[in-house]
Amino acid sequence: MGFVDYEVKDKIAIITINRPKALNALNSEVLDDLNAVLDGVDLEAVRCLILTGAGDKSFVAGADIGEMSTLTKAEGEAFGKKGNDIFRRLETFPIPVIAAINGFALGGGCEISMSCDFRICSENAMFGQPEVGLGITPGFGGTQRLARLIGAGMAKQLIYTARNIKADEALRIGLVNQVVALEELLPTAEKLASTIAKNAPIAVRACKKAINDGLEVDMDKAIEIEEKLFGSCFESEDQREGMANFLRKKDDPAKVKVVDFKNK
Numbered sequence: 001m002g003f004v005d006y007e008v009k010d011k012i013a014i015i016t017i018n019r020p021k022a023l024n025a026l027n028s029e030v031l032d033d034l035n036a037v038l039d040g041v042d043l044e045a046v047r048c049l050i051l052t053g054a055g056d057k058s059f060v061a062g063a064d065i066g067e068m069s070t071l072t073k074a075e076g077e078a079f080g081k082k083g084n085d086i087f088r089r090l091e092t093f094p095i096p097v098i099a100a101i102n103g104f105a106l107g108g109g110c111e112i113s114m115s116c117d118f119r120i121c122s123e124n125a126m127f128g129q130p131e132v133g134l135g136i137t138p139g140f141g142g143t144q145r146l147a148r149l150i151g152a153g154m155a156k157q158l159i160y161t162a163r164n165i166k167a168d169e170a171l172r173i174g175l176v177n178q179v180v181a182l183e184e185l186l187p188t189a190e191k192l193a194s195t196i197a198k199n200a201p202i203a204v205r206a207c208k209k210a211i212n213d214g215l216e217v218d219m220d221k222a223i224e225i226e227e228k229l230f231g232s233c234f235e236s237e238d239q240r241e242g243m244a245n246f247l248r249k250k251d252d253p254a255k256v257k258v259v260d261f262k263n264k
């Protein structure tokens, strides 16, 4: 695929935005390629995705300023919708998506990382929403997702000032879960993804949906969402085998085994 690479390793897949000449900035082609890569993910085989950027300097340096600079109002709205649809697709993708942030995550770069389930980053990562300095608002969900992730006050401060922050501050305010050396970034993401991939896929997917959908409604409705998704796990082979394994273990610890969950 032109600007987006896709590699499957066992049950995990790595999506790499690969446009290093522009620090992996998102133009229409990159967005189309990313959408096509998501179309091709085999959900029977792959249990967790990692999203990263090519090179050691930038995850994604934002939406492409050159492409945006000449847009009309209508084209700007269409570009925003294209990005928003893909970011929302990532956010609601059936399996978890980990952002492995290897450098600049500015504007649309910060926004795409926030569409992932969680973020880890390298020590050289830099986050920010510089849009107001360019005469625009964040357009790929930044005002909404940043406020939900780190709280309205901190999000407003970062967005109104257009200040970039380093990895340690991103960790302190809860924008990322973990900071590691650059060379450790992908191995760490892969280890996390493999740990997730070993768990029962139907249950992991249901947890993602429960958390995402539950956050959009009040607590009474959220609990109902959880109840339904909890119920949906029963009668699956994975639920039966997962629980049977626990009971065998109680019966005789020697009988415990690592369950090979089948996604059924």
Ligand code: DAK
Pocket (backbone or CB within 6 Å): 021, 022, 023, 025, 061, 062, 063, 064, 065, 066, 076, 077, 078, 079, 080, 081, 083, 104, 106, 107, 108, 109, 130, 131, 134, 136, 137, 138, 139, 140
């Ligand atoms: N777009 C296009 N090209 C970019 C780019 C970007 N966002 N960021 C970097 N590049 C290109 C540079 O132009 C340069 O290209 P050449 O000159 O070599 O051809 C190359 O990448 C290397 O960049 P630098 O030479 O600038 O590298 P430095 O190390 O000196 O600086 C930097 C790195 C990341 C600090 C700097 O490149 C920078 O400030 N880049 C822009 C970062 C930024 O402002 N990003 C946010 C973009 S705004 C909306 C929809 C979406 C959005 C908003 C609204 N609606 C529909 C309403 C989203 C907005 C954004 O994301």
